[in-house]
Amino acid sequence: MPVETKTTCPYCGVGCGVIATVANTGTVTVKGDPEHPANLGRLCSKGSALAETIDLDGRLLYPEIGGKRADWDTALDLVAAKFSQTIAEHGPDSVAFYVSGQLLTEDYYLANKLMKGFIGSANIDTNSRLCMASSVAGHRRAFGSDTVPGTYEDLELADLVILTGSNLAWCHPVLYQRLAAAKTARPDMKIVVIDPRRTMTCDIADLHLAIRPDGDVALFLGLLAHLAKSPALNPDYVTAHTQGFGAAVSAAAMLSMPALTERTGLTPEELQRFFHLFETTEKTVTCYSQGVNQSSSGTDKVNAIINCHLATGRIGRPGMGPFSLTGQPNAMGGREVGGLANMLAAHMAIENPEDRDRVQRFWASPTIATKPGQKAVDMFKAVADGRIKALWIMATNPVVSMPDADAVRAAIEACPFVVVSDILRETDTTLHAHVLLPSLGWGEKDGTVTNSERRVSRQRSFLASPGEAKADWWQVAEIARRMGFDGFAYTTPVQIFAEHAALSAFENDGSRDFDIGAYADMDATAYGELKPFQWPQPTGRVRQETRFFADGGFYHADNKARFIAVEAPVETDRRDARYPLTLNTGRIRDHWHTMTRTGKSARLSAHIAEPFAEFHPRDAMDIGLRPADLVKLESPHGTVITRVLVSERQARGDVFVPMHWNDQFAATARIDTLVSPLTDPVSGQPAAKNVAIAARRFEAEVYGFAVSSAKPVALSADYWAIAKAEGGWRAELAFQEPVEDWTRWCRAAFGISAGIEPLGYADRQSGEQRLAFFDGERLLATIFLSRQPVAVARNWAVGQLQSPHFDLRKRFAIIAGRPGADQPDPGATVCSCYLIGVNRIISAIRGGCHSVEAVGRETNAGTNCGSCRAEIRGIIDGCLAAAAE
Missing domain, CATH: 3.40.50.740 (Rossmann fold)
Structure with a gap:
């Protein structure tokens, strides 16, 4: 009989429950645990693909x-x-x-x-x-302890949810789905997204504030100054449970409206709309993540946010409070x-x-x-x-x-x-x-x-x-x-956990927030059966879900919170003519940290298969960049090369690059080589969201795209990026000088024996060249070369690795680089859960599916983790707009 094990996802800080099932054959499947309070059965694309990342390929098995x-x-x-x-x-x-x-x-x-x-x-x-040291420092300054006051449920109970420095849709997808479901159930709920980029999270936002990098302190200082003169101020809470209000408000009041607009990059109308929403909505939660923390002023950002919740007494009650979203499990x-x-x-x-x-x-x-x-x-x-x-x-x-x-x-x-x-x-x-x-x-x-909500869960072994x-x-x-x-x-491990629990209760008596003394005498049986619980859980008390600070009880010596008087950082002219752009690093939907786990999954590489730099169209035009070009990004600390993505989502002067790619998957794409070791003076957290860089087009004589049944090795190219694909691997390539013998190059790169001759095509005038290597009916590798970025149906080409190729016509179709009428091109992957491409979604839209739900019924896209729903909605809007012209 198959064996089920309840465990916890190893990705982000949402801490989703997972049920792993091992079949009699040893095959592992995963699904969300409907009884786990964090996700209630939901999983994101990464969690859904966990079983694809547990093979022993590349494992370190011995000292x-x-x-x-x-x-x-x-x-x-x-x-x-x-x-x-x-x-x-x-x-x-x-x-x-x-x-x-x-x-x-x-x-x-x-x-x-x-x-x-x-x-x-x-x-x-x-x-x-x-990822979260600035949150820790801000909590300790304000509360006297590193306490997260609220719970995930507060996001669903709130009437206003502010997401600042958080691309929730891609970085904490299950929380995003809980929030989206709550807004669907209560359309009057308001959501504000504060982010320099128009991320996928903005799909459910009522207001997007495209703030300047590191403008958050100024924004929340302006809010505090506004609240101090508004009916939302809670003087009873401030007097009974806090210190330092006057100094904090005095510091906030020093910023005039013109100064606020300059520091934040927002219009007076946008600022007033945001201030009014916060003022008039009691049930307000402010969620913040790396866009706040990864800054040279990260701790001040955290305290500027907390100050606004302390001033209104909106903390520790259902649907209210500041909420730090952690990055790791x-x-x-x-x-x-x-x-x-x-x-x-x-x-x-x-x-x-x-x-x-x-x-x-x-x-x-x-x-x-x-x-x-x-x-x-x-x-x-x-x-x-x-x-x-x-x-x-x-x-x-x-x-x-x-x-x-x-x-x-x-x-x-x-x-x-x-x-x-x-x-x-x-x-x-x-x-x-x-x-x-x-x-x-x-x-x-x-x-x-x-x-992130203080919930302790078990990770259990099943392998x-x-x-x-x-x-x-x-x-x-x-x-x-x-x-x-x-x-x-x-x-x-139970011996260690029990000791950890005992230390939390040792000479505590309520003087420290973290207390799980109820588990200090735990034995192996109880540990094996341990269900998710939220701390604190002191010895002798009835198990309960707990919020902090609704009635004070802070952990400074006088039990009062501290308002922290902060000042908005001044943007200096540190960017000289050599580094005029601002780099913002972050995550993408389907990859995790440095890809050592997610890089094993073909499904997770299907959506975005190579590193990219996202530019505003005007910036791209000024630099001389076109979509799909390659770009060299430089800072005083290093250089990287990535693909160009041109997007209206990006603010002018800013460049977004994901942080995942390493030297195992790309030639020169470790984006943190560009990031300065500048840190927040309080937390020691480095600033990865506001980095001065330069950009220029990477000039290549030859561009290439290849698929191979074997993992590419010895890629002697000036630019390369590889990704796992169904049935093999895919590779993007660029060369500053043409290779003299492409057949020999392919043999070395893809491990093709000398006895296998390629089927080929070359056009001297256009510079296009294609080679394909077959072993019987099986495609071993094919490469497409051009003087421009290669235009080829990539997902279709990848699919040929798993298709038999009996007749010569099918082999020549591969050389042509496009499918025949009997093999429609799925297009670029949008839904990683079901590998649904953009062309299939467009076909469904043209067939009358004019909502995300209708597209889901027709194609399954967006019906599992839901992380791609915003992208599907964008495709629908684009198709309908084009049809109306």
Whole structure:
């Protein structure tokens, strides 16, 4: 009989419940868990494709030392000896851990315990520093604790939902679907999107404010000044539960309307409309994500938002409050265990001597870190200059994701001793490790994660551990034991979770927000059956869903919140003539982080298969760029090459580029090589949304598109980008000089033996050339070459990898690059869940399907995760507008 396992999705911070079913044949299928409170059965395209990403292709299955296989004892002994020796010779701050929101809470807890309580340094930081550290800092300044006040339900109960710096439709799709459903049920609900780009989230927005990059502080200062003079001000709440209101309002009032329009890029009419909506709508939720956090003024942005909710008392009540949307599945869990360099475990403060003493006594540890460690950007600077001499990287890929990524790569290359724990053998980071430790992946590991609304869920294993891969917590415990430390004799993750829960309750009595003491005595049976729960859950209290701060009760010493007087950052003339454009980085719908997981799925690469830079049409014209050209983007820190996308969604002067592509999937597309290591002075979070760059057309003599049954290797092209496809791979190519022998080039790139001759076509006048290689009836590879970006029916060409080719006419159709009448071209993929192309959607529209629902009934597009519904609506609008002309 098939076996079902309830687990949790490993992607974004929504924390969706997943049911994984393993058939008798070993085949795995996934579906949303209808009983999980976060998603109620919904999954996005990435979650729906999880079963396509769990193969063992490319997996790291055994420990390696210097690129050669080793046994666990040898590898662990070496790591322990190197770290111990480095500490003995240079002190505890000469070593560091760089960890990840992809770790489970149990992994995170032990890594933090080892570094801060036994090594005695706080040099442990996480890639969550890159996504939500400013939220943490803003919460702590305002609330006295890192507390998210509300729940997901508040988005559905609100009458006004403000989404600032959040492309919810693509980055948190299930929350977007919950919000869209709520608006459909209550059409009077208002939604405001604040974003320089007109993203797909704007599809459900009543108001889109195309704000200037980093204009958010000014916008919310203007709102606070407006609220202070309006009936929406709640003086009773302000007096009883807050401090600093006067200073905050005085700072806000310094911005005149002309200054506001200058700083925000918005018109007075837009500003007044937004202010009026907030003023007159009591049930208001303000959601914010990376567009707020990833800024040199990110913490001030967070506090400017919180100030407006404190001033109106709209916090902690149903349908009201500021809401931080985290980026990773366990970013919150990492915050709970102290995974950030400036925090202790269980939401205790490293700068507080009483907290340090409390944690040390609980752990019975020989020492405790007494000061904050190096935050992510500074950590890699310390690696570069030799202060950190031994580095352990767990479950993350900083050579791609860190700002100034080339400098980070150089630092890791120069570090005397680097350990990387990962599930893949070859990533941009593992290539530079002295020791590789094979970790368990999703479906294999067992533990807990916490989502954005403080809900703890189980990730359960349903697959056997491959090769000699081991849990990350086990690796940490073994290293600690070999370093001579007691207190790490764990044999199961439940022991760690129970200790984590006990620490949260230790000498707490309501003085700290994070308390899950009700689970401190948990045994293996209860852990196995654990259902999702929302903290706090103190010992002896009835389990409940809890909001914070409706009646005060903040975690500063006087139990009052703090208004923070902030000032709008002044946009200086730092952009000289060499770098006149503003780069904004972010995510796309179907890929995740650095593609080490989603890159395995052909379905997830079908929508967007190569890196792109999105330009406003006027900017593209000024630079001399046409759609589908290649563009070289430059900053003082690096250079990348991407495809050009021209779109009215983009603001003039701004360029959007996704952050996912790495050196395994593209030649020069690690976008964070362009990003400056500039950070927020409070949170240490880098600014990835406002980067000065230049752009110019990448001149190529030959452009190419290819499909291949084998993964392309040794791609000697000036530009290339590859993507998994059904039945094989696809590749985009460009060459600054023509290749002398294209047949030989294809043999090397696609692994085609010398005995197989190509079927070919060449036109000297147009410069077009096509080659196709067949093994019997099977297509091995085909390449299309042109002096211009190749115009070919790409999805149709990809489909030929799985089609038999008996007769010569079908083979010549491939050379022609277009389908015959019996093989309609589906067009570019719009719906990744069902692989529905744009041409099929247009056909349905022409057949009378004039709504998203009608298109869904006809084609299935948009009927699963719903992430493509906005794009479908745009296609409908375009077709109907063209028909009306």
